[in-house]
Amino acid sequence: SGLRALGMGDVIDGAEVGRALALHGADVLNVWRPGELEHDVTYITANVGVRSATISPYESAGAGLLRSLLRDADVFYANRRPGYLDKIGFSAEEAAAVRPGIIHATASLNGQQGPWADRVGFDQSAGSLVGMMHLEGDGVRPALPPILVVNDYIVSWLMAAGIVEALARRARDGGSYRVHVSLTRAALWILGLGVFDKTYATEVAGRGEEHEYLDPETFTADTPLGRYQGVTDQVHMSATPGRYRTVLVPRGSSRPEWL
Template sequence: GSGGPGTASREPPRPRSARVRRSPRRGRGGPPRGRAPAAPGPVATRTLGLLGADVLRVDPPGMPEADDAHADTGFGKRSALLDLADRADRAVFDGLLARADVVVSGYRPGALDRFGLGARELAAARPGLVLAQVCAWGWEGPWAGRRGFDSLVQAGYGIAAAEAGPDGVPGVLPAQALDHGTGYLLAAGVLRALAAGGGRVLRFSLAGTASWLVRDVPRAVGPAPGGADGAGAGARLRECGSGYGRLRYAAPPLAAGPGDWPAGPSRWGADRAAWLPAT
């Protein structure tokens, strides 16, 4: 709605199972460059995986994500590779879509339309689908089609100026607050849409989150969970095995729900492009 960083529109609902998939990034024959940063979508789907969703991330071959980024957001999901230009891979993709409850996409407005993966096409192919989209600068207006990422949007909304030091040099927040904040808001929107019966298009943007943070959050900020210097953060650290070896990581930042993911992340592209068997 207009009071927050996201919007929702309704499509006809249909009963679903509990499955979530992420749309693929660009590869040979894949969607074009210029998507929003990787963090919002993976943060959202990592959260949904924590809460019990079967999450499958799909990427094109040949464009691996940096190991540290994938390891950070790969908890609670699997990672597979498909080339949408390949007929067999596209058939697998369409089969996944036919059983999906949620699709999370992080591209500029209209970037997926020429692949038949726009909001209307996806809703027609899978009635009842919750389509959760995130971009950089918003879904309307002259900047809607522009590329962007967290730090750039922070600068555009005055956050960098507000964080400037005594010398006036623009500063940054101590974390990619727009990426992660938008991801958690997106996950909450998906949960609300599913509880209402599905069949919705959710649209979030880094710019919407930035505007909300600048306008409302400074009046409601509480103490940092680990203390101002992070000295108390050790109690929140966990360890587990993963496709990247032994990992030390922060526990999920949720006040309720599971205290940890059931398993660490697999390596990028290491899993089969298929849903888990129904239980």
């Protein structure tokens, strides 16, 4: 409660950070550039709970507005291509200079160091790099998994968990913090947990009611974009149950200001 999160998140792994923070009480404002594209289905699933504004970071008025929003924020999160935040003056160091105490959280394909740090990619790029798509295929032709993505949601949850830990440290010790998650490293971690044996699953296990998938818990709400049905967080906090102040708004429709 009372925390403000300014985002430049898109698609899933960035936008879902805002959704996670909003569920637990933060005022979340995600910023889009004029003319920026986003898939409609991705937007309405990943931006639940998030207010949405349009600001150009390349114009002096827009850049000044972004800095004023950052000055009053607790968290900044983004999943933009390598070098973009440096270009518009929103690196971790620059953000901390504008707002001492900021939690600066980002995601990238291959991390911030190493020979592939400047490569651009997304969920399926990481899955291909570490061999996930090969495992999903038949050994010759790679394939996408049934849910299409392999780690976007996990990366966003790891970012959100890192933000919460950083906020706790800031409350105790003060300071500004940087959180960064690599999609490729997360994909490697997932493989490190073990590979599911498809033959065993189809021939031995998974038979009978006790092995059936449970239907997800859902909620519905009337929004400016129509009646929305989505899944809940699936994890119940007994002392601090989550709820959304805002459910869904049209992209770019919110005023660029804090509640």
